[in-house]
Amino acid sequence: MTRTTIADVAREAGVTKATVSHALSGNRPISSETRDRVLAAVERLNWVPSQSARALATSRANALAVVLARDPEVIANDSFFPAFIAGVESVLAPTETALILQVVPDRAAEERAYRALSRGRADGTLLLDLRTEDWRVPFLAELSLPTVLVGAYDQPTGFSCVRTDDAAPVREIVAKLRADGHERIAHVSGPLDYVHSKARAEAYVEAVGSVELLREGDFSAASGRTLTAELLALSSRPSAILYSNDTMAIAGLSYARSQGLSIPRDLAISGFDDDHLSAHLSPTLTSVSSDPAARGRAAARLLQADILGAEPRTEIVDCNVVHFRESTGSTASATPTVSRRTP
Amino acid sequence: MTRTTIADVAREAGVTKATVSHALSGNRPISSETRDRVLAAVERLNWVPSQSARALATSRANALAVVLARDPEVIANDSFFPAFIAGVESVLAPTETALILQVVPDRAAEERAYRALSRGRADGTLLLDLRTEDWRVPFLAELSLPTVLVGAYDQPTGFSCVRTDDAAPVREIVAKLRADGHERIAHVSGPLDYVHSKARAEAYVEAVGSVELLREGDFSAASGRTLTAELLALSSRPSAILYSNDTMAIAGLSYARSQGLSIPRDLAISGFDDDHLSAHLSPTLTSVSSDPAARGRAAARLLQADILGAEPRTEIVDCNVVHFRESTGSTASATPTVSRRTP
């Protein structure tokens, strides 16, 4: 049984391949009568155009791509990614555009992946996990593969960009902790070459005026634990720790408890990303929700526009909202208690 | 600037396109000298073969696909999916095979998506969220699109399948609760037309010998809450509830508490899927971990084998392990307390 092609449909409808093609694309006027006949034939034969043939002929893959250079294990415990993808899909689905997900082990493979994408696999790509001076930015520019940056990239580029203000929530949390009487506030960041980690860390440093209590983690539970141990071992230890994600915050919280500290009495803790279970922990975890789905939607729309030839533009999606919960001792309307930090 | 093609490489190396093609594929003997020259030219020109041209010529897309008919919002809160995808990617990455993710709103779109996949977009597909008598099984068989079923499908098929024993952990939990003195044990299931929900529910019914306390949820927090309320309003209410995922369990737990019940004293609770934060909740949540990554790896391997022409086979990946935690009042080695349930 050989696959049915556009030629079969043309024969069935008594027209030529060109007519079939145009009847479907609407790229040239067709008598409604002919169109009906063609559509009927398409229906009858259950024909779906070959994606590869179409891609070859039009140089359009009808697919967008995300390449991740992360360890597969890390993807599994990240609460940002699935929601982001869900957002992307919600704008792609109506267009019948596919999303290609490719995980690569190293830079060489990543370059090959982007080259392959630009050679017919995809029409554009979304760049996540941006780093300062990210090599992918000039690289993709040279490949002239339509690209949208997701994150507050700190250099000028010719690409569209979906930004978020990561500094504001950090300032807000620090201010609140200050008002609650905390004087030694620490920060466990993500890797500082990630632009979002860096933005948060810089906002922290600016707010507290010192790098003394800044520690660079890697978003893993293990680093959350280790760095918390390090901070708590200080002769003059912090009374509050801001973590750059919930996973590290929870690991830190567990460690602190294991040392006999009570949260938030002896140590206030806040996270980032607001995992959907964070509001159910005990104590409930103060965190920052950032609507990754909205960023996914914005990024997908910008990329589609870019592919259609629109000018690159930067969109600021600011859905960051701080949820003060029990882990900072401060529920919504709690009156700040002065000087409750431990020695 | 026109894209570089195989013809450019051939010219650069002083050979024909055919030789370039074979030098890379190894599909026919090439003098090592010529090969070197070709490879050098490829390197020099940074040439990557066009995926679409290759796909058209070989009818191989070098891509696998997952089509989801879920609401995008649901994807975001599911702890199974990201880990599963991570597993799939870990076997695909070395092969430079792409994973296509497509979310569809309804059945018509889903059929179109599968047709498009089988017409050049992908070489095979992984079927998730299996339902009893799933229409996709015969449909994909007719499309003759290589497929691997993920879940304990209850009909014979010509497809490979990655199974898990969902009944065993349910039996284990019920047995433990019984031993702890619980006599009225309820179950909040997922939609019963999903094969895994059904398997769990059936194991539950068999273990407790009655459907009286079985309620059908939809895996959402909202249904967890509603059905818990319903069960607790019973004149003779359950002293333990098994939920078919952690999200519903946590919603149920919150509701029970809001009614003044203490967990696990007044109500024992267990979940399913073991979200990475479940061990950090308070009380820590009894749940069943199932290593979705391992299932992703197995499914990807089976699909690749299938595409290469191997016989379909069923693989049982049994990594289900029950983690008894505080929410069932039963830490690992706790001695069963008889009759501590509330009236």
Added chain:
DNA sequence: GTGAAAGCGCTAACAT
């Protein structure tokens, strides 16, 4: 061991 040429199934000029 290598070259020449015929497709793969579409789309898009170019005709009429």
Added chain:
DNA sequence: ATGTTAGCGCTTTCAC
């Protein structure tokens, strides 16, 4: 408004 035809960039017979 529709038909004819030439590619898109590969792979793969078929010759030599």
